[in-house]
Amino acid sequence: MPANEFVVAAFGASLQVLFDRLANPTLLPFVSGSGIDSVIKPWKEELLMIQAVVNDAEEKQLTNKAVNMWLDDLQQLAYDVEDILDKYATQLELEERKLMTADQPKDIVAGYFSSWMSNCHMKSEIEEVNRRLEDLCKRRHRLGLKEIAGGTSAAAPQRRRATTLQHEPAVIGRDADKAKILEMMSKDEPSDANFRVIPIVGMGGIGKTTLAREVFNDQAVKYFDLKVWVSVSDHDHFDDEKIYRAILAEINFKSSDYDNWENLKAPFMAGAPGSRIIVTTRHLKVVSIMTGSNASHNVKLLSEEECWSVFAKHAFKIKDIAKFPNLEYIRQKVASKCNGLPLAARTLGGLLFSEPRESKWKDILDSKIWEDTLNSKLCIQEKELVRLWMAEGLIQKSLDNIELEDVGGEFFQDLLSRSLFQKSGTTFRFTYVMHDLVNDMAKWASRDTIFRLEDESKINNQSAALKKIRHLSTRCLSNTKIEALHEAVNLRTILDVNCVAPGMDFPFFLPKFKKLRVLSLMGNYYVVNTPQVISLPDTIGDLKHLRYLCVSNTAIISLPESTNSLINLEVLQLRWCALIKKLPPMGNLINLRHLNIEEVNLIEMPLGMENWKNLRTLSNFVVGKDISSRLDVLKNFKRLRGELRISKLENATSFSPEAILCDKEKLDKLWLDWDWSNECPSEEVQKNVLDILRPHKNLKSLGITGYVGTQFPDWLGDLSSSLTFLETIKINHCKKLQCLL
Known part of the structure; x- marks a missing residue:
């Protein structure tokens, strides 16, 4: 995807999030007569007109600083409007909950909201948004920004078409890949067609073409009577008839649609036996469509030595490499950057070849564009990234009511298939990384809204600049770092905190950032001498x-x-918080979707959790003696999915005879634990407990x-009919069991 299209797609998506917020169903029942409808409607109309020219603005920003500033102001306004609307929706939900508990009619809620809207602060916020919108519209006309039909300017730079002409006298580091492809070309495998597709897959810039x-x-493929080179372009449109007429002239085409591919391949079915089609693509979806599987040749990254050879061939050319005294420094920088x-x-x-001064080489290699991505890569887990997307409002409900987590999962897999993410080389399963260049592109598209804080002394303490920051990451949080950001009052994210300095003043800094959506204070509790979070403030x-909210791996006590x-909390991560024994009442967390209390030594579950109707994942349900921790509470969680552990089942002595888990069809793994070291209830009671905990037949793993x-x-005696998809079953410390099944 070209850089400008990447930015347009990202910015268009952020505006769409805002439009979805403007149509929030939580707001709609109450806006009539409250005055907010007369505010929201013009906002949406004006933003839609602005969105129509975003493509044009993105293309012009590189050469027109005024356009770049216009886009920057638009992005900041979009954030601010969404924050205001979120405040409306949250206040509504809080007041509705209070009044409905008191059995008050909805018109009272609307009346309350109308009076709340009339206060001076709210009026001031609305007037400020109106002023900024009007200013953006005026500047749009002065800048000559226009709507582009089809979303792409005719003047936009087109991707250079690949040809069969060899640009390089020698290709470095691809001998093994070439030999493998030639081997695949020569193999004859059973097929219902006269041709076979050989896919070459890899991220952009890795050398597939x-x-x-x-x-x-290569001389080895001269035995083919006819060879045709077909180039792929993002700007091409699929036209069967046109391709049929022009393919002998090597017309360019692209298809990632199954029906189109079926139509296109039809003429090749009558071609000469043994024909081959080599396809280069970033997308595994294309491979699947064209071959029916994901089998392909995946092009790997070059080694540091090979990368240096490619660089040196273009950077030095006719220059005497021996005249560069800092050659080892240059080599290290090139390896880390490329x-x-x-x-x-x-x-x-090529960039450095045109620069004769070695001092300038150092400036370019030390350029800020490369900072923050060189020393380490953040390993990403798909599920956690999707939950962060949800927290930031980037995933909205679909018309067909697909779960937000599933929509996010599809987005992630699509980005993975396009090589924007890569599987991590670590020993941890299901972790991914982002290539440095993709990371650089994402940071560039994010403008001034992201900031990585490592050295607080380097912060340019300007109020306007700090107020633009929305997302902050840092490796070790401290009072001095937070004080340096005292003007960054619009922060939405504090993330990637691996430790917290001693004496961290949470009551001081948390109230400053009232717009926070993501707060991660994850520590390393089991790393010796690592300072940890001890407590969170009432604020x-x-x-x-x-x-x-994540405080995993910390020494937090409560x-x-x-x-x-x-009330808006969706994810609460307490994993490995071994010192927590009890949680406070949490009945108001009605939007909670994910609770991770793995390795937390809870005595019982929190009061009010029966209100968590939206709960999707629960790592552990601790059966307690209080009514809030009885097994019956699990009936309320109709949408549970993934893995569930139910522990301390020896406390389950009083419960309803109704089945609890059999309607939870998305549960994959279930672990049922009695503490066999404690006194357990009678065998009949335990057997009854197992009876009511019969899972849905879709379960894959049982312990x-x-x-x-x-x-x-x-x-459990007839698993073939009761659990038809079961793959594994583990039974431990069941000392009196006479037969397994």
Whole structure:
């Protein structure tokens, strides 16, 4: 995807999030007569007119500083309007909850909201948004920004079409890849067609087209009577008839649609037996459509030595390499910047070739554009990234009511198939990284809204600049770092905190950032001498926008009572907080979707959790003796999915005979634990517990620990019919069990 299209897509998506917020169903029942409808409607109309010219603005920003400033102001306004609307929706939900509890009619809620709207602060906010919108519209006309039909300017730079002409006298580091493709070309495998597709897959700039060209021109494939080179372009449109007429002239085409591919391949079915089609693509979806599987040749990154050879060939050319005294420094910088990507090595080499001064080379290699991505890569887990997207409002409900988590999962897989993410080389499963160049592109598209804080002394303490920052990451949070950002009052995200300095003044800094949606204070509790979070202040409850709270791996002892005020909270991560014994009442967390209390030594579950109707994942349900922790509470969580552990089942002595889990069809794994070291209830009670905990037939993995009965209930005796998709079953410390199944 070209850079300008990447930015247009990202910015268009952020505006769409705002439009979805403007049509928030939470607001709609109450806006009539309150005055807010007369405010929201003009906002949407004006923003739609502005969105129509965003494509044109994105193309002109590189050469027109005024356009760049216009886009920057538009982005900041979009953030601010969304924050205001979120405040409206949250206030509505809070007041509705209060009044409905008191059995008050909805018109009273609307009346309350109307009076709330009339206060001076709210009027001031609305007037300020109106002023900024009007200013953007006026500047749009002065800048000559126009709506572009089809979304792309005719003047936009087109991707250079690949040809069969060899640009390089020698291709470095691809001998093994070339040999493998030639081997695949020569193999005859059973097929219902006269041709076979050979896919070459890899991220942009890794050398797929160069590799295909090498194979195309190799003497080993001269036995093909006819060879045609077809170039792929994002700007081409699929036209079967046109391709049929012009393919002998090597017309360019692209298809990622199954029906189009079926139509296109029809003529090749009558071609000469043994024909081959080499396809280069970033997208595994294309491979699947064309071959029916994901089998392909994946092009890997170059080694540091190979990358240096590519760079040196373009950077030095006729220059005497021996005249560069800092050669080892240059080599290290090139290796870290290009990170195995041949296109990056070639481009950087070409850039430096035209610069004769070695001092200038150092300036370019030390350029700020490369900062923050060189020393380490953040490993990303798909589920956590999707939850962060949700917390930031980037995923909205679909018309067909697909779960937000599933929509986000599709987005992630699409980005993975396009090589924007890569599988991590670490030992951790299901973790991914982002290539440095993709990271640089994302940071550039984000403008001034993101900031990585490592050295507070480098902060340019300007109020206007700091107020633009929306997303902050840092490796170790401290009072001095936060004080340096005292003007960054619009922060939405504080993320990637691996430790917290001693004496961190949470009551001081948290109230400053009332717009926070994501707060991650994850520590390393089991790393010796690493300072940790000890407690959160009561002011945490003032963060009404907060959706994602993580204090995992810390020495936190308890959560404050005010946590119950976080009505928008969707994700609460307490993993490995081993010192927490009890959670405060949490009945107001009606939007909570994910609770991770893995390795938390809870005595019982929190009061009010029966109100969590939106709960999707629960790592552990601790059965307690209080009514709030009885098994019956699990009936309220109709949408549970993934993995669930139910522990301390020895406390389950009083419960309804109704089945609890059999309607939860998205549960994959279930672990049922009795503490066999404690005194357990009678065998009959335990057997009844197992009976009501019969899972849905879709379950894939089942574990039972500490059960002291002599036999299992009937559903465990006939797994072939009760759990038809079961793959694994583990039974531990069931000492009195006479037979397994």
